[in-house]
Amino acid sequence: xxxRYMSIWFRHLVTDWLMLRQPELKDLPIxxxxxxxxxxxxxxxxxxxxxxxxxxxxxxxxxxxITSNLQVIDYPLGKENQLLRxxxxxxxxYTPIVAIDLPDGLILDISGCPHLWGSEKGYLKTIxxxxxxxxxxxxxAIADTVGAAWAxxxxxxxxxxxxxxxxxxxxxxxxxxxxxxxxxxxxxxxKLGFRSVKSFxxxxxxxxxxRFGEGFLLRLAQALGKADEHLKPIIPPVPYAERLLCxxxxxxxxxxxxxxxxxxxxxxxxxxxxxKGIRKAVLKCFRVDGKMVQxxxxxxxxxxxxxxxxxxxxxxxxxxxxALGIELFxxxxxxxxxxxxxxxxxxxxxxxxxxxxxxxxxDRIAGKxxxxxxKRYLPAEHYWPERSMRxxxxxxxxxxxxxxxxxxxxxxxxxxxxxIEVMALLPDYPPKVFIHKGKRHVVGKADGPERIEREWWxxxxxxxxxxxxxxxxxxxxxxxRSGHYDGHGGDWYLHGYFA
Amino acid sequence: MPATKKELIxxxxxxxxxxxxxxxxxxxxxxxxxxxxxxxxxxxxxFPLGTVHELxxxxxxxxxxxSGLITGLLSVLMQNGGVCLWISLTGNLFxxxxxxxxxxxxxxxxxxxxxxxxxxxVMEEALKCxxxxxxxxxxxxxxxxxxxxxxxxxxxxxxxxxxxxxxxKKIGSTACAARWQVKPLPSEAVDGLPGLGFxxxxxxxxRVRNGHPSHWVMEWAAGQFRPVDKKQVLIPExxxx
Numbered sequence: 054x055x056x057r058y059m060s061i062w063f064r065h066l067v068t069d070w071l072m073l074r075q076p077e078l079k080d081l082p083i084x085x086x087x088x089x090x091x092x093x094x095x096x097x098x099x100x101x102x103x104x105x106x107x108x109x110x111x112x113x114x115x116x117x118x119i120t121s122n123l124q125v126i127d128y129p130l131g132k133e134n135q136l137l138r139x140x141x142x143x144x145x146x147y148t149p150i151v152a153i154d155l156p157d158g159l160i161l162d163i164s165g166c167p168h169l170w171g172s173e174k175g176y177l178k179t180i181x182x183x184x185x186x187x188x189x190x191x192x193x194a195i196a197d198t199v200g201a202a203w204a205x206x207x208x209x210x211x212x213x214x215x216x217x218x219x220x221x222x223x224x225x226x227x228x229x230x231x232x233x234x235x236x237x238x239x240x241x242x243x244k245l246g247f248r249s250v251k252s253f254x255x256x257x258x259x260x261x262x263x264r265f266g267e268g269f270l271l272r273l274a275q276a277l278g279k280a281d282e283h284l285k286p287i288i289p290p291v292p293y294a295e296r297l298l299c300x301x302x303x304x305x306x307x308x309x310x311x312x313x314x315x316x317x318x319x320x321x322x323x324x325x326x327x328x329k330g331i332r333k334a335v336l337k338c339f340r341v342d343g344k345m346v347q348x349x350x351x352x353x354x355x356x357x358x359x360x361x362x363x364x365x366x367x368x369x370x371x372x373x374x375x376a377l378g379i380e381l382f383x384x385x386x387x388x389x390x391x392x393x394x395x396x397x398x399x400x401x402x403x404x405x406x407x408x409x410x411x412x413x414x415x416d417r418i419a420g421k422x423x424x425x426x427x428k429r430y431l432p433a434e435h436y437w438p439e440r441s442m443r444x445x446x447x448x449x450x451x452x453x454x455x456x457x458x459x460x461x462x463x464x465x466x467x468x469x470x471x472x473i474e475v476m477a478l479l480p481d482y483p484p485k486v487f488i489h490k491g492k493r494h495v496v497g498k499a500d501g502p503e504r505i506e507r508e509w510w511x512x513x514x515x516x517x518x519x520x521x522x523x524x525x526x527x528x529x530x531x532x533x534r535s536g537h538y539d540g541h542g543g544d545w546y547l548h549g550y551f552a
Numbered sequence: 553m554p555a556t557k558k559e560l561i562x563x564x565x566x567x568x569x570x571x572x573x574x575x576x577x578x579x580x581x582x583x584x585x586x587x588x589x590x591x592x593x594x595x596x597x598x599f600p601l602g603t604v605h606e607l608x609x610x611x612x613x614x615x616x617x618x619s620g621l622i623t624g625l626l627s628v629l630m631q632n633g634g635v636c637l638w639i640s641l642t643g644n645l646f647x648x649x650x651x652x653x654x655x656x657x658x659x660x661x662x663x664x665x666x667x668x669x670x671x672x673x674v675m676e677e678a679l680k681c682x683x684x685x686x687x688x689x690x691x692x693x694x695x696x697x698x699x700x701x702x703x704x705x706x707x708x709x710x711x712x713x714x715x716x717x718x719x720x721k722k723i724g725s726t727a728c729a730a731r732w733q734v735k736p737l738p739s740e741a742v743d744g745l746p747g748l749g750f751x752x753x754x755x756x757x758x759r760v761r762n763g764h765p766s767h768w769v770m771e772w773a774a775g776q777f778r779p780v781d782k783k784q785v786l787i788p789e790x791x792x793x
Contacts, residue, residue: 408683456651466646528613552620
């Protein structure tokens with residue numbers, strides 16, 4: 054397919070931004086100045102200043118001398134990059150590939166996009182008018198090459214749209230500066246009498262190379278489409294993504310649901326063909342007011358089931374705030390994995406951890422309350438109670454060891470041992486009475502102690518002597534004394550409850 | 553004639569049971585839960601699976617005893633490789649101990665929630681999922697409407713649900729199939745040896761739909777439930793506070 058590019062030129066990018074920020078400056082001549090070789094030089098102007106003869110590159114003092122009422126403001130360094138990035142992100146609704154073209158433009162790869170707006174003419178008009186509405190003085194052009202679009206946007210006088218293959222005629226009458234050349238080369242061209250591109254376009258390359266160098270030839274070839282030019286998009290394209298453009302901005306939950314349904318259906322059919330499933334997906338909603346809201350889902354196993362994806366996103370619809378309306382939906386599968394179709398069939402309907410229904414259930418729960426709250430544990434080879442298990446990494450994770458069953462362990466273990474007051478008959482005897490949270494328990498039967506040493510290579514501290522006790526009401530508890538008995542009893546804690 | 557009258561009532565009762573969704577299990581497929589005499593209290597003499605059971609527990613000790621009972625039941629339910637979900641607010645269940653009650657902790661998925669509402673949402677979603685064996689939720693309160701929703705979810709999927717109600721200040725009616733209360737009892741020394749005996753509970757069926765509420769004393773010994781002769785047991789009077 055023939056590539057088409059659009060170049061957007063913001064004539065007074067930074068001054069326009071400043072006038073939007075400070076409307077009182079609107080009708081005044083403004084120059085933005087920055088120091089250069091110990092002199093203040095004009096870096097940007099507005100229309101009112103240009104009308105009085107000020108141009109970029111003048112000394113600030115000269116500009117002040119020839120105009121009245123000139124507002125001299127310091128140039129905000131690096132602002133243009135920030136502004137272009139913001140405008141570029143806004144342009145994502147017209148094409149997925151937008152690149153910044155410093156210092157004052159954007160390049161859009163519009164191949165395959167304009168027909169959604171009827172024609173290239175309508176497309177260009179929509180973008181330019183919207184940008185002008187936003188307050189930026191904009192010019193744009195469409196051509197087969199980045200170079201030609203750039204040249205026409207800045208220097209073209211006839212038409213902003215160059216038909217496919219017509220870039221040579223399109224730029225023929227423009228001045229050499231339209232080729233994005235260095236100032237020294239432009240000076241040389243001017244001295245030699247080249248006033249337009251056509252005067253040297255047909256010259257032999259060897260002749261041109263000798264006088265102007267390789268860079269000049271590359272720019273010429275790029276403008277004519279004889280050499281490739283690569284763009285660096287602001288948002289790297291995601292390989293698995295689907296876009297849905299709304300004719301009218303939508304606001305209702307039902308409309309968002311339909312959009313999700315449509316997007317996931319087309320994405321899933323593509324994943325189906327390639328044998329892949331989604332692990333992580335993001336739904337980006339671009340709103341009329343220029344903001345973007347998004348909802349993300351993750352799955353425990355690769356999924357390409359439309360109904361499942363719809364359910365997962367359905368849980369998040371209330372988080373998507375449509376405000377005045379959403380005009381573009383973008384569904385990106387940021388992480389995909391291969392799924393084995395045979396395996397999927399084998400496990401369907403079979404109870405167990407590999408069950409598809411279980412994985413989908415966990416995805417829904419994770420979407421609602423957060424994945425960190427779902428835990429599965431596997432045995433770990435530690436005696437220290439808090440470390441005797443480890444969270445499983447995935448549903449497929451299996452343990453190399455079995456659960457230990459030779460020691461009594463409480464069915465409920467407190468995350469943090471709770472201090473208790475204890476009375477024991479003899480220092481190393483199990484307690485006779487203990488008080489926990491103000492309640493007095495008289496111990497009837499007891500087992501122990503079971504000493505568990507702290508793993509010194511992991512942390513420091515005292516060992517624990519665990520006792521299993523039963524009070525007169527039948528409640529069974531796991532108590533421990535931290536460290537040795539040292540004359541005044543040691544610290545006692547309640548750590549768990551037995552069934 | 554009394555014989556015919558009794559037969560008539562029996563057949564009518566069976567009809568009512570069937571209308572209420574209780575199907576008599578086909579002969580030979582009866583799954584015993586290992587609960588011994590308790591199972592006879594349920595309609596048709598079978599522990600009702602695919603319904604929601606409610607366990608009332610006022611203290612942590614009672615909640616722990618109830619967890620023990622459930623884990624003992626899970627060991628039977630999870631025999632053929634099924635998965636369970638345990639939803640709780642505290643999240644203090646200790647997986648390493650479950651093996652003592654015969655349950656395989658690595659096929660148990662724990663979900664920690666912040667509110668009752670979340671717990672009930674997760675439970676309802678989970679009860680709709682036919683891939684699970686049982687879903688256990690620890691909540692503070694449960695009202696009739698919520699229990700009805702859970703019961704409806706369960707009717708489609710035949711997953712068994714257990715609700716642990718951690719506060720039992722006032723117990724309203726619910727749509728659960730059975731209401732249990734499990735209290736720990738002092739254990740009996742084995743062969744006169746010192747130390748603790750087998751975990752012993754007083755299991756009370758406060759309410760059973762179409763069954764016979766009653767109470768039993770059970771022990772968990774050697775990997776199964778074992779009824780304890782009531783005469784031996786002295787149920788202590790609980791002191792207030």
